[in-house]
Amino acid sequence: MNGWNMAENHTETAENADAAPAGEAAEAAAPPEPNGEAPDNHVDQAPAPGPDRSWQQESKPQLSDEERVQGLEPDKLRKIMWDMLLARRFEEKAAEAYALGKIGGFCHLYIGQEAVAVGAIHALQGDDYVMTAYREHVHALQMGITADSVMAELYGKSTGCSGGKGGSMHMFSKEHNYLGGHGIVGGQVPLALGVAWKIRYRKEARVMQVYLGEAAVNQGAFHESLNMAALWKLPLVVIVENNRFGMGTAWERASSLYDISQKATAYAMPSAVADGMDVLDMYRVSREAAERARTGQGPTLIEARTYRFVGHSMSDPVSGVYRTKEDVEREKAKDPIRLYADLLARLAVLSQDELEKMDAEVKEISEKSAEFADQSPEPELSQVYTDIYADEDVNGRLYFDMRGR
Numbered sequence: 001m002n003g004w005n006m007a008e009n010h011t012e013t014a015e016n017a018d019a020a021p022a023g024e025a026a027e028a029a030a031p032p033e034p035n036g037e038a039p040d041n042h043v044d045q046a047p048a049p050g051p052d053r054s055w056q057q058e059s060k061p062q063l064s065d066e067e068r069v070q071g072l073e074p075d076k077l078r079k080i081m082w083d084m085l086l087a088r089r090f091e092e093k094a095a096e097a098y099a100l101g102k103i104g105g106f107c108h109l110y111i112g113q114e115a116v117a118v119g120a121i122h123a124l125q126g127d128d129y130v131m132t133a134y135r136e137h138v139h140a141l142q143m144g145i146t147a148d149s150v151m152a153e154l155y156g157k158s159t160g161c162s163g164g165k166g167g168s169m170h171m172f173s174k175e176h177n178y179l180g181g182h183g184i185v186g187g188q189v190p191l192a193l194g195v196a197w198k199i200r201y202r203k204e205a206r207v208m209q210v211y212l213g214e215a216a217v218n219q220g221a222f223h224e225s226l227n228m229a230a231l232w233k234l235p236l237v238v239i240v241e242n243n244r245f246g247m248g249t250a251w252e253r254a255s256s257l258y259d260i261s262q263k264a265t266a267y268a269m270p271s272a273v274a275d276g277m278d279v280l281d282m283y284r285v286s287r288e289a290a291e292r293a294r295t296g297q298g299p300t301l302i303e304a305r306t307y308r309f310v311g312h313s314m315s316d317p318v319s320g321v322y323r324t325k326e327d328v329e330r331e332k333a334k335d336p337i338r339l340y341a342d343l344l345a346r347l348a349v350l351s352q353d354e355l356e357k358m359d360a361e362v363k364e365i366s367e368k369s370a371e372f373a374d375q376s377p378e379p380e381l382s383q384v385y386t387d388i389y390a391d392e393d394v395n396g397r398l399y400f401d402m403r404g405r
Contacts, residue, residue, distance in 0.1 A: 068280050074349050084337050086362040087114040087138040093366040098314050103154045107168045108135040112309035115336035119282025129177045131192045132211035134169035136181030143178040151369035157376035164379045186219030193225040196234035207293045209237045215246025230267040233298035237289045243308045248322040264301040276306030277336045307331040
């Protein structure tokens with residue numbers, strides 16, 4: 001086991017006063033009794049996942065360490081590690097800033113899920129697009145937006161990637177083909193469908209990669225988008241980050257079908273289940289999907305089985321409401337950064353000293369990003385109405401608007 005201790009800076013949020021009392025979230029999710037009477041007030045912790053045909057470890061390919069790295073060069077493997085370390089340390093710094101009142105509003109951290117975005121985005125080419133939901137800081141970093149710009153956006157400063165107006169959930173960068181975090185559950189999926197249609201219409205060799213949480217799968221827009229993407233063979237890769245809990249509701253309490261990957265069968269669409277705690281498995285599955293999309297073979301649905309080590313947001317306790325402390329600690333044993341560090345050590349790609357040096361570098365970047373954000377100016381009051389409309393005549397172009405158009 002590699003000596004790097006991931007527990008060093010994990011952010012606990014159980015002390016937040018606005019979290020629901022234990023049991024409230026579970027009670028809200030409990031179905032009514034068959035006779036129409038209200039369910040008993042006592043609700044146990046969410047049960048363990050039910051039968052799951054798509055995720056049987058014994059049926060997963062048993063790969064050697066050499067096979068797992070898929071021929072990637074050592075520099076690439078080290079860069080993947082650097083990116084995951086930056087993701088972890090940046091999010092820890094964001095949590096610290098939120099606790100100090102530097103960041104306001106909602107703030108959803110990605111701690112524990114780093115392998116998903118890092119592995120999947122490494123599988124893309126430089127001109128591909130990414131769009132996601134509101135747990136988006138790491139996706140923005142992975143697409144090339146600087147830590148300074150992301151942290152400044154969290155602080156609501158004018159130097160942020162959205163000018164300080166988007167905050168944690170609405171980052172954007174046209175320059176980096178990062179088409180935003182989106183706060184409406186599932187609302188980004190039909191938007192990504194439109195981008196994929198644009199790619200096909202213009203005959204571009206590009207891919208649209210869109211992320212959503214498992215709770216968004218029950219939204220109608222998700223199914224409408226999958227149907228059209230499959231019908232038109234659009235270059236869309238849909239990645240469901242299944243961390244098992246939609247806010248405080250376990251997935252098995254919200255869906256009659258546990259295996260999200262099977263949703264694709266209704267649309268004759270290829271699907272895959274990826275280990276979202278294994279960055280190289282995410283890379284492998286995402287690369288295959290991207291190649292299929294880029295060569296005109298249509299969309300793919302990827303279910304990434306992952307886990308968040310923190311609450312749904314900064315106002316949500318880590319444990320004690322809808323999952324136990326033991327549940328969380330058990331999942332931390334599969335920390336994606338520790339597992340990847342162990343693999344690179346076995347392959348003699350990254351030593352403990354090199355790992356610790358990397359960690360120090362990304363900690364410094366995260367610290368400096370907070371200093372940059374703190375010292376950056378607020379948006380000017382004169383900018384309050386800018387970026388509301390596109391650069392079109394807001395009166396529209398109706399045939400009867402007396403402008404002869």
